[in-house]
Amino acid sequence: MVVGLTGGIGSGKTTVAKLFKNFDTVAVYIADIEAKKLMNSSNVIRTKLIKEFGKETYQDNQLNRPYLANVVFNDKEKLHVLNSIVHPEVRKHFQEFVQLHIKKAYIIYESAILFESNSQQQFNFVISVYVDLEERIKRILERDNSTKQEVLNRINNQWKEDKKLLLSNYVINNYSLQETSNSVENIHNILTQKACSIL
Template identity: 65%
Template sequence: MIVGLTGGIGSGKTTVAKLFSEYKNVAVYIADIEAKKLMNSSIIMKSKIIKEFGEEAYKDNQLNREFIANIVFNDKEKLTILNSIVHPEVKKHFQKFVLKNTKRDYILYENAILFESNNTSFCDVIISVFVPLKVRIQRVISRDNTSESAVLQRMKNQWLEAKKLLQSNYIICNIKLEDTKNQVAKIHNILTKNKT
């Protein structure tokens, strides 16, 4: 069983994914982390990114994330191009991960743009992490040392919260850590058919 985990920027998806990873019978795949690794290690991806964004896209053989982010978060067309390079490779990588983890109770697939990238089709269950907009903005500002306008610009590239929530099987309200832990435990019990 593949469980998709998503949520808007600053909702705390990584925190929720970590809570799920504490269960030994769960395999967790964080698409963003794997995509970054692949962008640095895949020769195919590197050459496509350089061809599209120029030599500056890599600095000391590592992806120049700030340079790329400045381009794609201000240009929807460039974001689409980057996604068309990255997503197919991440998808292939994830398929290999699934094959390696078939004995687990379920695989948690954490992806910020699960709906936007049309990756819900291979998920059996979808969980959305929800946090009020003001809280999300504050979290991202302090986490990334950025401005409110920069955060709002990045949010423009994600679906509206309500649209995601309506298409999710479960919603985790991630404001207080203790409450979040309880919600994760409850969902895990349902998914593994344990009785609470």
């Protein structure tokens, strides 16, 4: 059984993913981390990115992240091109991950753009992590070396939260770590039972 985990930037979905990782019966795949690794290791991705965005995309044989972010977060069309290059390779990589962890009760696939990339149909269930917009902006400004405008540009490239929540099976309100831990445990128990009934 495969479960999608998503939430807007700054919602704390990585924290939630780590909580799920604490269960021995669960395998967790963080799409953003794996995508970053693949952008440096995959020749397929590298060739396509250089063709689309120029030689500046890589510096010293490593992805030039600030350059690429500056290009795509100010242009939705270029962001779409980037996603269309990276996502098919991430999907292939995830299928290999699923095969490696086939004996787990369920597998979590964590992605910020699960709905935006139209991936939700691939999952048995979808969990969304939620905090309000002001709290998200505050968290990102504390975490990243970004301006408020840069943060808003990134947020505006994602779906509105109410749309995601309507399409999710479970919602975790991530304001306090204790409450979030309790929610994760409750959802884990439900998913474990559902996984047993599917087998």
